[in-house]
Amino acid sequence: MTDSPVALITGGGSGIGAAVARQLLDAGHRVAVTGRGEPRLRAFREGLGNPDGLLTIVGNTAEYDDVQAAVAATLKEFGRLDTVVANAGSATHDSVAEGDPAGWTDMVLTNVLGPALLIRASVDALKETRGRIVLVGSVAGFVNTPGNLYGATKWAVTGLAENTRRQVTEWGVGVTLVAPGRVETPFWDGLGSLPPGHLLTADQIADTVVWAIRQPAGVDVNTVVVRPVGQPN
Numbered sequence: 001m002t003d004s005p006v007a008l009i010t011g012g013g014s015g016i017g018a019a020v021a022r023q024l025l026d027a028g029h030r031v032a033v034t035g036r037g038e039p040r041l042r043a044f045r046e047g048l049g050n051p052d053g054l055l056t057i058v059g060n061t062a063e064y065d066d067v068q069a070a071v072a073a074t075l076k077e078f079g080r081l082d083t084v085v086a087n088a089g090s091a092t093h094d095s096v097a098e099g100d101p102a103g104w105t106d107m108v109l110t111n112v113l114g115p116a117l118l119i120r121a122s123v124d125a126l127k128e129t130r131g132r133i134v135l136v137g138s139v140a141g142f143v144n145t146p147g148n149l150y151g152a153t154k155w156a157v158t159g160l161a162e163n164t165r166r167q168v169t170e171w172g173v174g175v176t177l178v179a180p181g182r183v184e185t186p187f188w189d190g191l192g193s194l195p196p197g198h199l200l201t202a203d204q205i206a207d208t209v210v211w212a213i214r215q216p217a218g219v220d221v222n223t224v225v226v227r228p229v230g231q232p233n
Helices: 015-026 038-047 064-078 101-129 149-171 186-191 202-213
Strands: 006-009 030-035 054-058 083-086 132-136 174-180 223-226
Touching: 006 015, 006 064, 015 030, 015 202, 030 038, 030 064, 038 054, 054 064, 064 101, 083 101, 101 132, 101 149, 132 149, 132 202, 149 174, 174 202, 202 223
Parallel strands: 006 030, 006 083, 030 054, 083 132, 132 174, 174 223
Antiparallel strands: none
16 A cells, blocks of 8 residues: 555545545545545545545645645655645636625635645645646636636636646646536535536546546646536537
8 A cells, every 4th residue: 555646635525526536545546635524524434434545634725724734644644645636616606797795705715726725735746756636627617608707717727727737747747627517516505406407427527537647657638528418518
């Protein structure tokens, strides 16, 4: 286990992040996951049988001290860091013309600042392993939607991925943006119901993330957009 790869996943206690963590653990990786709520992280860990290769860390992905502490804890526990997955995100499900600005600050900081802080905190460790940064974006970061501020945060993530790649590729670090379409996750809880039509599962998106992480050395898969069949936009 001491030589097995190590991944740090933000927002890893549920949804896509939890699915990625489970698949990486099954593939022999050691995994650290962060989240704001200790009960959810504890339930996730216990649901997997408290595996030795899993570290759970309470913290806010939009607070640099918390992100630095998560990276440091991962390195202390496992001795290396090969992959970071910026998965934590939120949506207010409203519009710039009619929405409630009270929720916007947290959404923008989590969705845009959070990935940037994770990159900053982990890049030195990733240089050592010639590792990979995975950013979980969204189809909303490629397709305009009327009034969609959440979509604007994901456009920022789309830009962050390529801007980061252009800097870190010379250090041997890969960058992958995975942009899901509609996925059945807690993301939709704020709406009170799932959207109509076929939805992907969190495990199907995790398949893509893990595929990108496990590419051969020297291969850098940069942008993958994954929609369910039937989603037109």
